Amino acid sequence: MSLVKQLFMQPPSPEQTITSSWANLHNIQISIKRDDLLHPIISGNKWRKLKYALLEASENDVKHIISFGGGYSNHLHALGYCCRQLGIRFSAIVRGDYSQNLSPMLQDLLNWETDVQYVDRKTYQQRAEPQYLEILTTQYPEALLIPEGGSQQLALRGVAEIIQELTQQYDYILAPVASGGTLAGLIDGLAQSEIDTSSQILGIAVLKGHGYLEQLVGALLSDRHHRVDWKINHEYQFGGYAKYNNELSKFCAEFEQQNHITIEPVYSGKLFYALYQLTISGHFPSGSRVLALHTGGLQGAR
Numbered sequence: 001m002s003l004v005k006q007l008f009m010q011p012p013s014p015e016q017t018i019t020s021s022w023a024n025l026h027n028i029q030i031s032i033k034r035d036d037l038l039h040p041i042i043s044g045n046k047w048r049k050l051k052y053a054l055l056e057a058s059e060n061d062v063k064h065i066i067s068f069g070g071g072y073s074n075h076l077h078a079l080g081y082c083c084r085q086l087g088i089r090f091s092a093i094v095r096g097d098y099s100q101n102l103s104p105m106l107q108d109l110l111n112w113e114t115d116v117q118y119v120d121r122k123t124y125q126q127r128a129e130p131q132y133l134e135i136l137t138t139q140y141p142e143a144l145l146i147p148e149g150g151s152q153q154l155a156l157r158g159v160a161e162i163i164q165e166l167t168q169q170y171d172y173i174l175a176p177v178a179s180g181g182t183l184a185g186l187i188d189g190l191a192q193s194e195i196d197t198s199s200q201i202l203g204i205a206v207l208k209g210h211g212y213l214e215q216l217v218g219a220l221l222s223d224r225h226h227r228v229d230w231k232i233n234h235e236y237q238f239g240g241y242a243k244y245n246n247e248l249s250k251f252c253a254e255f256e257q258q259n260h261i262t263i264e265p266v267y268s269g270k271l272f273y274a275l276y277q278l279t280i281s282g283h284f285p286s287g288s289r290v291l292a293l294h295t296g297g298l299q300g301a302r
Protein backbone atom coordinates (compact mmCIF):
# COMPACT_ATOMS: atom_id res chain seq x y z
CA MET A 1 0.00 0.00 0.00
CA SER A 2 1.33 3.48 -0.77
CA LEU A 3 2.36 5.77 2.05
CA VAL A 4 -0.35 8.28 1.06
CA LYS A 5 -3.01 5.59 1.48
CA GLN A 6 -1.45 4.11 4.61
CA LEU A 7 -1.53 7.50 6.33
CA PHE A 8 -4.89 8.58 4.80
CA MET A 9 -3.37 11.71 3.27
CA GLN A 10 -5.56 13.74 0.95
CA PRO A 11 -3.43 15.54 -1.63
CA PRO A 12 -3.67 17.82 -3.48
CA SER A 13 -4.66 20.47 -0.95
CA PRO A 14 -7.28 23.02 -2.08
CA GLU A 15 -6.28 26.40 -3.47
CA GLN A 16 -8.80 28.91 -2.14
CA THR A 17 -9.22 32.52 -3.24
CA ILE A 18 -10.56 34.77 -0.49
CA THR A 19 -12.36 38.08 -0.77
CA SER A 20 -11.54 40.82 1.66
CA SER A 21 -12.16 44.55 1.65
CA TRP A 22 -8.44 45.37 2.14
CA ALA A 23 -7.35 43.19 -0.77
CA ASN A 24 -10.13 44.53 -3.01
CA LEU A 25 -9.18 48.10 -2.18
CA HIS A 26 -5.67 47.52 -3.49
CA ASN A 27 -6.79 45.27 -6.36
CA ILE A 28 -4.84 42.27 -5.08
CA GLN A 29 -6.00 38.70 -5.60
CA ILE A 30 -5.29 36.61 -2.50
CA SER A 31 -5.28 32.83 -2.65
CA ILE A 32 -4.42 30.35 0.05
CA LYS A 33 -2.92 26.93 -0.51
CA ARG A 34 -4.73 25.02 2.23
CA ASP A 35 -2.08 22.55 3.30
CA ASP A 36 -3.70 22.74 6.74
CA LEU A 37 -6.43 20.52 5.25
CA LEU A 38 -4.11 17.73 4.08
CA HIS A 39 -4.69 15.66 7.22
CA PRO A 40 -6.10 16.32 10.71
CA ILE A 41 -2.76 15.49 12.39
CA ILE A 42 -0.01 15.37 9.73
CA SER A 43 -0.98 18.84 8.68
CA GLY A 44 0.60 21.43 6.46
CA ASN A 45 4.25 21.53 5.61
CA LYS A 46 4.97 18.56 7.92
CA TRP A 47 3.67 16.06 5.40
CA ARG A 48 5.47 17.83 2.58
CA LYS A 49 8.81 17.78 4.42
CA LEU A 50 8.52 14.25 5.77
CA LYS A 51 7.04 12.45 2.77
CA TYR A 52 10.25 11.36 1.05
CA ALA A 53 12.13 10.72 4.30
CA LEU A 54 9.32 8.37 5.35
CA LEU A 55 9.19 6.73 1.93
CA GLU A 56 12.92 6.07 2.09
CA ALA A 57 12.56 4.79 5.65
CA SER A 58 9.86 2.33 4.66
CA GLU A 59 11.80 1.19 1.56
CA ASN A 60 14.86 0.56 3.73
CA ASP A 61 12.79 -1.12 6.44
CA VAL A 62 13.90 1.43 9.06
CA LYS A 63 12.66 0.37 12.52
CA HIS A 64 13.62 3.43 14.56
CA ILE A 65 13.55 7.19 13.87
CA ILE A 66 15.02 9.94 16.06
CA SER A 67 14.26 13.63 15.73
CA PHE A 68 14.40 16.93 17.61
CA GLY A 69 12.07 19.73 18.63
CA GLY A 70 10.51 21.94 21.31
CA GLY A 71 7.75 20.99 23.73
CA TYR A 72 5.02 22.16 21.33
CA SER A 73 6.72 21.09 18.09
CA ASN A 74 4.40 20.47 15.14
CA HIS A 75 7.18 18.48 13.53
CA LEU A 76 7.56 16.02 16.45
CA HIS A 77 3.78 15.72 16.63
CA ALA A 78 3.35 14.83 12.96
CA LEU A 79 6.38 12.54 12.89
CA GLY A 80 5.34 10.81 16.12
CA TYR A 81 1.93 10.11 14.64
CA CYS A 82 3.38 8.84 11.35
CA CYS A 83 5.77 6.50 13.18
CA ARG A 84 2.92 5.18 15.30
CA GLN A 85 0.83 4.46 12.17
CA LEU A 86 3.76 2.88 10.34
CA GLY A 87 4.92 0.75 13.28
CA ILE A 88 8.28 2.53 13.57
CA ARG A 89 9.81 3.21 17.01
CA PHE A 90 10.18 6.98 17.53
CA SER A 91 12.54 8.81 19.88
CA ALA A 92 11.88 12.53 20.35
CA ILE A 93 14.71 14.64 21.74
CA VAL A 94 12.97 17.58 23.35
CA ARG A 95 14.46 20.95 24.30
CA GLY A 96 13.84 21.52 28.04
CA ASP A 97 12.30 19.32 30.73
CA TYR A 98 8.50 19.17 30.49
CA SER A 99 8.15 15.98 32.54
CA GLN A 100 6.21 17.77 35.33
CA ASN A 101 4.28 19.96 32.95
CA LEU A 102 3.37 18.04 29.81
CA SER A 103 2.15 20.02 26.81
CA PRO A 104 -0.80 18.51 24.86
CA MET A 105 1.74 17.71 22.12
CA LEU A 106 3.94 15.71 24.51
CA GLN A 107 0.90 13.99 25.99
CA ASP A 108 -0.03 12.83 22.48
CA LEU A 109 3.52 11.58 21.88
CA LEU A 110 3.40 9.56 25.10
CA ASN A 111 0.01 8.15 24.11
CA TRP A 112 1.60 7.07 20.85
CA GLU A 113 4.38 5.33 22.80
CA THR A 114 7.11 7.71 21.73
CA ASP A 115 10.35 7.49 23.66
CA VAL A 116 10.55 11.14 24.86
CA GLN A 117 14.02 12.30 25.99
CA TYR A 118 14.33 15.72 27.59
CA VAL A 119 17.66 17.49 27.16
CA ASP A 120 18.86 20.83 28.49
CA ARG A 121 19.20 23.80 26.17
CA LYS A 122 22.97 23.45 25.91
CA THR A 123 22.72 19.85 24.73
CA TYR A 124 19.88 20.78 22.40
CA GLN A 125 22.03 23.44 20.76
CA GLN A 126 24.26 20.63 19.49
CA ARG A 127 21.38 18.99 17.60
CA ALA A 128 22.97 19.52 14.19
CA GLU A 129 26.63 19.10 15.20
CA PRO A 130 28.42 16.08 13.73
CA GLN A 131 30.00 15.07 17.07
CA TYR A 132 26.66 14.97 18.87
CA LEU A 133 25.00 13.11 15.99
CA GLU A 134 27.83 10.60 16.04
CA ILE A 135 27.16 9.89 19.72
CA LEU A 136 23.50 9.23 18.87
CA THR A 137 24.46 7.02 15.94
CA THR A 138 26.79 4.98 18.15
CA GLN A 139 24.07 4.65 20.76
CA TYR A 140 21.38 3.76 18.20
CA PRO A 141 23.20 2.33 15.15
CA GLU A 142 19.98 1.26 13.40
CA ALA A 143 18.15 4.54 13.80
CA LEU A 144 17.42 7.13 11.12
CA LEU A 145 18.10 10.70 12.30
CA ILE A 146 15.78 13.41 10.96
CA PRO A 147 16.83 17.00 11.69
CA GLU A 148 14.75 19.57 13.58
CA GLY A 149 11.68 20.65 11.64
CA GLY A 150 12.36 17.88 9.10
CA SER A 151 14.37 20.45 7.16
CA GLN A 152 16.88 18.52 5.09
CA GLN A 153 17.68 17.99 1.42
CA LEU A 154 15.08 15.23 1.13
CA ALA A 155 12.38 17.64 2.33
CA LEU A 156 12.70 19.86 -0.74
CA ARG A 157 11.22 17.29 -3.09
CA GLY A 158 8.02 16.97 -1.08
CA VAL A 159 7.58 20.72 -0.64
CA ALA A 160 8.31 21.30 -4.34
CA GLU A 161 5.16 19.30 -5.11
CA ILE A 162 3.15 22.27 -3.80
CA ILE A 163 4.30 24.27 -6.83
CA GLN A 164 3.43 21.40 -9.19
CA GLU A 165 -0.09 21.30 -7.76
CA LEU A 166 -0.84 24.99 -8.37
CA THR A 167 -3.63 25.65 -10.83
CA GLN A 168 -2.64 29.21 -11.74
CA GLN A 169 0.39 31.46 -11.91
CA TYR A 170 1.16 33.80 -8.99
CA ASP A 171 3.29 36.93 -8.76
CA TYR A 172 4.16 36.28 -5.11
CA ILE A 173 4.19 33.12 -3.03
CA LEU A 174 4.39 33.68 0.74
CA ALA A 175 5.28 31.17 3.46
CA PRO A 176 6.42 31.33 7.10
CA VAL A 177 10.09 30.56 7.80
CA ALA A 178 11.59 28.87 10.89
CA SER A 179 14.01 26.06 10.00
CA GLY A 180 14.05 26.92 6.30
CA GLY A 181 13.02 23.66 4.60
CA THR A 182 9.64 24.90 3.45
CA LEU A 183 10.98 28.02 1.77
CA ALA A 184 13.86 26.06 0.20
CA GLY A 185 11.35 23.52 -1.14
CA LEU A 186 9.18 26.22 -2.70
CA ILE A 187 12.27 27.71 -4.35
CA ASP A 188 13.20 24.24 -5.59
CA GLY A 189 9.69 23.72 -6.97
CA LEU A 190 9.86 26.98 -8.87
CA ALA A 191 13.34 26.21 -10.21
CA GLN A 192 11.98 22.96 -11.64
CA SER A 193 8.79 24.45 -12.97
CA GLU A 194 8.72 24.73 -16.75
CA ILE A 195 5.92 27.22 -16.95
CA ASP A 196 6.49 29.73 -14.20
CA THR A 197 9.72 31.08 -12.80
CA SER A 198 8.63 34.69 -12.63
CA SER A 199 7.00 34.50 -9.19
CA GLN A 200 8.81 35.86 -6.18
CA ILE A 201 9.04 33.54 -3.18
CA LEU A 202 8.67 35.69 -0.08
CA GLY A 203 9.45 34.09 3.28
CA ILE A 204 8.01 35.64 6.44
CA ALA A 205 10.40 35.13 9.36
CA VAL A 206 8.57 33.93 12.49
CA LEU A 207 11.64 34.34 14.71
CA LYS A 208 14.56 36.73 15.12
CA GLY A 209 16.93 35.48 12.46
CA HIS A 210 18.25 38.18 10.16
CA GLY A 211 20.99 36.55 8.10
CA TYR A 212 20.68 33.25 9.99
CA LEU A 213 17.46 32.23 8.22
CA GLU A 214 18.88 33.22 4.82
CA GLN A 215 21.87 30.99 5.63
CA LEU A 216 19.65 28.04 6.60
CA VAL A 217 17.67 28.30 3.38
CA GLY A 218 20.77 28.95 1.26
CA ALA A 219 22.48 25.85 2.67
CA LEU A 220 19.68 23.69 1.25
CA LEU A 221 19.90 25.23 -2.23
CA SER A 222 22.28 24.67 -5.13
CA ASP A 223 23.30 26.34 -8.41
CA ARG A 224 20.07 25.46 -10.15
CA HIS A 225 18.19 27.70 -7.75
CA HIS A 226 19.98 30.87 -8.80
CA ARG A 227 17.35 31.94 -11.26
CA VAL A 228 14.61 32.00 -8.61
CA ASP A 229 13.81 35.35 -7.01
CA TRP A 230 13.44 34.80 -3.25
CA LYS A 231 13.83 36.79 -0.07
CA ILE A 232 12.85 36.78 3.59
CA ASN A 233 10.97 39.61 5.28
CA HIS A 234 11.93 40.03 8.97
CA GLU A 235 9.47 42.75 9.93
CA TYR A 236 6.68 40.58 11.31
CA GLN A 237 8.36 38.23 13.80
CA PHE A 238 6.86 40.09 16.83
CA GLY A 239 10.01 39.89 18.95
CA GLY A 240 10.87 36.23 18.39
CA TYR A 241 9.68 32.67 18.13
CA ALA A 242 6.19 32.13 19.61
CA LYS A 243 6.08 35.78 20.78
CA TYR A 244 3.02 37.84 19.94
CA ASN A 245 0.92 40.71 21.22
CA ASN A 246 -2.73 41.72 21.44
CA GLU A 247 -2.70 43.17 17.96
CA LEU A 248 -1.69 39.83 16.45
CA SER A 249 -4.20 37.89 18.59
CA LYS A 250 -6.95 40.28 17.50
CA PHE A 251 -5.90 39.97 13.87
CA CYS A 252 -6.01 36.15 14.07
CA ALA A 253 -9.50 36.21 15.60
CA GLU A 254 -10.84 38.66 13.00
CA PHE A 255 -9.21 36.80 10.11
CA GLU A 256 -10.79 33.58 11.29
CA GLN A 257 -14.19 35.17 11.69
CA GLN A 258 -14.11 36.79 8.25
CA ASN A 259 -12.66 33.89 6.26
CA HIS A 260 -13.63 30.83 8.30
CA ILE A 261 -10.01 29.73 8.21
CA THR A 262 -8.31 29.01 11.53
CA ILE A 263 -4.88 30.51 12.05
CA GLU A 264 -2.59 30.64 15.10
CA PRO A 265 -0.12 33.30 16.25
CA VAL A 266 3.15 31.32 15.93
CA TYR A 267 3.27 30.64 12.17
CA SER A 268 0.16 31.28 10.09
CA GLY A 269 -0.89 34.33 12.12
CA LYS A 270 2.43 36.07 11.42
CA LEU A 271 2.19 35.04 7.76
CA PHE A 272 -1.31 36.46 7.23
CA TYR A 273 -0.60 39.54 9.30
CA ALA A 274 2.43 40.22 7.06
CA LEU A 275 0.29 39.61 3.99
CA TYR A 276 -2.28 42.10 5.28
CA GLN A 277 0.30 44.77 6.14
CA LEU A 278 2.20 44.36 2.89
CA THR A 279 -1.06 44.65 0.95
CA ILE A 280 -2.34 47.78 2.67
CA SER A 281 1.07 49.46 2.50
CA GLY A 282 1.09 49.02 -1.29
CA HIS A 283 4.02 46.59 -1.37
CA PHE A 284 2.32 44.49 -4.07
CA PRO A 285 1.58 46.33 -7.34
CA SER A 286 -2.10 46.63 -8.23
CA GLY A 287 -3.34 43.54 -10.05
CA SER A 288 -0.87 41.19 -8.30
CA ARG A 289 -1.86 37.62 -7.64
CA VAL A 290 -0.56 36.54 -4.26
CA LEU A 291 -0.55 33.03 -2.82
CA ALA A 292 -0.06 32.33 0.89
CA LEU A 293 0.80 28.82 2.04
CA HIS A 294 -1.19 27.80 5.12
CA THR A 295 1.29 25.46 6.78
CA GLY A 296 -1.11 24.14 9.44
CA GLY A 297 0.34 23.80 12.92
CA LEU A 298 -2.94 24.35 14.71
CA GLN A 299 -2.20 21.64 17.29
CA GLY A 300 0.47 23.92 18.80
CA ALA A 301 -2.23 26.41 19.82
CA ARG A 302 -4.22 23.94 21.98
Ligand SMILES: Cc1ncc(COP(=O)(O)O)c(C=O)c1O
Pocket (backbone or CB within 6 Å): 044, 045, 074, 075, 149, 151, 176, 177, 178, 179, 180, 181, 182, 183, 267, 268, 295, 296, 297, 298
Ligand atom coordinates in the same frame (compact mmCIF):
# COMPACT_ATOMS: atom_id res chain seq x y z
C1 LIG B 1 3.04 25.17 11.20
C2 LIG B 1 4.39 25.54 10.73
N1 LIG B 1 4.51 26.45 9.75
C3 LIG B 1 5.70 26.83 9.27
C4 LIG B 1 6.87 26.30 9.77
C5 LIG B 1 8.15 26.80 9.23
O1 LIG B 1 8.67 25.92 8.28
P1 LIG B 1 10.23 25.69 8.17
O2 LIG B 1 10.68 25.17 9.51
O3 LIG B 1 10.38 24.69 7.10
O4 LIG B 1 10.86 26.99 7.86
C6 LIG B 1 6.80 25.31 10.77
C7 LIG B 1 7.97 24.61 11.31
O5 LIG B 1 8.87 25.06 11.87
C8 LIG B 1 5.54 24.94 11.28
O6 LIG B 1 5.39 24.04 12.28
